[in-house]
Amino acid sequence: MILTATKISKSFGEAPNQTYALREVSFAVDFGEMLYIVGPSGSGKTTLLSIISGILRPDDGDVVVKDTDIWKLGSDALAGFRLQTIGFVFQDYHLFPRLTTLENVAIPLILRREPWEKSLAEARKTLQIVGLAEKESLPPYKLSGGEQQRVAIARAIVAQPDLLIFDEPTASLDGETGRKIVAFVKEHILNERRAIIIVTHDSRIYEYATRIIRMEDGRIVPGAGADHEK
């Protein structure tokens, strides 16, 4: 398994206005999987993504990524582990408008203190993978939405993370572009040494999942996909 989440609970606020966003959620993800997490608005998907990617601390439960219990790490070690192991793609891309497309892709390597020229060379190779080599010197806002999403994907994979996490990757794209992006990710980015987790509302891309788990009211709905439920 690349990721095992066990009995994750998280609430926000204080009684009597406390919201239970997650209630003892357990699941596991294997290498080579493209796992979708689906469910209605407010069911806890974003909270769960934030916890498994080391952004938000759970109230209870453990997240083990590649044998590391991430919430037992100190904050510096956790930040380092995330840079090394996890790539995150946001719905609205989060690209930096003042940097070129190439520099945007190089950021994770620069944060890891790789030399500037080497980082740009790696970023260039990665832009080739996503088919945007010829756009490298443009600022991202000169690109289409689908192209910006591909830049965000290139940035997420440039440091070769084992776990890739996408939050609503097609929400800002038209249907056809969204399908193309996800088909591309499955064909070119997924492999047996990594796993991809996608939170989505977009049923048009369900066909690309290797497994789908459904959340409702802070829990994983038992049945299809919820293999690690305890």
Ligand SMILES: Nc1ncnc2c1ncn2[C@@H]1O[C@H](COP(=O)(O)OP(=O)(O)OP(=O)(O)O)[C@@H](O)[C@H]1O
């Ligand atoms: N920072 C916060 N403070 C207070 N309540 C929060 C916070 N974040 C989430 N919640 C609550 O936790 C619950 C789960 O929210 P979450 O955003 O994880 O759901 P979601 O399934 O991702 O929804 P959506 O599909 O709309 O993004 C909701 O009731 C939400 O209002």
